[in-house]
Amino acid sequence: MLKNKQIGFIGGGAMAEALIRGILNAGLVVPSQILVSDVSVERLDYLRGTFTILTTTDSQETARQSDILFLTVKPQVINGVIDTIAPVVSKSTVLVTVAAGVTISTYQNKMPGVPIIRVMPNTPVAVGEGMSAMALGKYATTEVSKPVAQVFSSVGQVVTVSEDTMDAVTGLSGSGPAYAFVLIDALTDAGVRVGFSRQTAVLLAAQTLLGAAKMVLATGEHPAKLRDMVTSPGGTAITGVHILEQNGVRAALIDAVVAATNRSREMGRR
Numbered sequence: 001m002l003k004n005k006q007i008g009f010i011g012g013g014a015m016a017e018a019l020i021r022g023i024l025n026a027g028l029v030v031p032s033q034i035l036v037s038d039v040s041v042e043r044l045d046y047l048r049g050t051f052t053i054l055t056t057t058d059s060q061e062t063a064r065q066s067d068i069l070f071l072t073v074k075p076q077v078i079n080g081v082i083d084t085i086a087p088v089v090s091k092s093t094v095l096v097t098v099a100a101g102v103t104i105s106t107y108q109n110k111m112p113g114v115p116i117i118r119v120m121p122n123t124p125v126a127v128g129e130g131m132s133a134m135a136l137g138k139y140a141t142t143e144v145s146k147p148v149a150q151v152f153s154s155v156g157q158v159v160t161v162s163e164d165t166m167d168a169v170t171g172l173s174g175s176g177p178a179y180a181f182v183l184i185d186a187l188t189d190a191g192v193r194v195g196f197s198r199q200t201a202v203l204l205a206a207q208t209l210l211g212a213a214k215m216v217l218a219t220g221e222h223p224a225k226l227r228d229m230v231t232s233p234g235g236t237a238i239t240g241v242h243i244l245e246q247n248g249v250r251a252a253l254i255d256a257v258v259a260a261t262n263r264s265r266e267m268g269r270r
Ligand SMILES: NC(=O)C1=CN([C@@H]2O[C@H](COP(=O)(O)OP(=O)(O)OC[C@H]3O[C@@H](n4cnc5c(N)ncnc54)[C@H](OP(=O)(O)O)[C@@H]3O)[C@@H](O)[C@H]2O)C=CC1
Pocket: 010, 011, 012, 013, 014, 015, 016, 037, 038, 039, 040, 043, 059, 071, 072, 073, 074, 075, 077, 080, 081, 098, 099, 100, 120, 121, 122, 123, 174, 175
């Protein structure tokens, strides 16, 4: 379905790189179908050198050439980018924005009639294990959204949500890899503390989280039931879980998601 489609990215940072890596690894497109623009020539050199894709410093050129145009710049600069590209974006281009907090109406007001899709992905798209949520603007019909859904489903799982839940998605799965990396890093330190090399400790920590996540998805069981299967009476796991609960790890994670959700809302009000 993406054969002969030109895919553009405005903003060649962390999220664009993760998506480019993911869709190239998935074989969804070939490098010559991807054009990226960025303000940083060094960044473009890096992306061209790494992926053999096309690059330019001209955002309007990227907007003109793209059938699917990803806006992958920070929310702080999105208004400037919209003003730059609005005069040249065609109604046959599907505009996909991943900017946290920025509503579809912000784009739609400046680009009437252009199909807009707001997506909140996460960086594990780079390894085919992303979690993306998608909300469709009023001109983005199901038909129009199909190739975009295909992009995100080639690099992980996709759900369609109503736009009013997007800040919550941002707080949970959009920002979530950061929480997971903190957990893995902390468990790795713990492994070093109990005597492993860092290399062995990070393997023990990361594979354990990967395995636990796979069990939740594969069995459909409540995570508490799976936890019960690990906690032998009077054993080691319940001893560790007790310490986590005593230190408020569960409440800290809930607070983190609520705070990140609120921050996403705040960024949208700017
Ligand atoms: N990182 C993540 O995990 C996720 C990010 N997002 C969203 O993705 C977007 C990008 O985030 P991220 O990739 O982390 O940010 P980055 O800062 O890594 O990337 C943004 C890139 O855009 C460049 N840039 C700045 N201004 C312009 C412009 N006017 N035209 C073209 N390029 C420009 C920046 O250059 P310079 O640095 O020189 O300013 C930078 O290279 C954000 O809106 C964020 O909310 C969504 C989900 C997850």
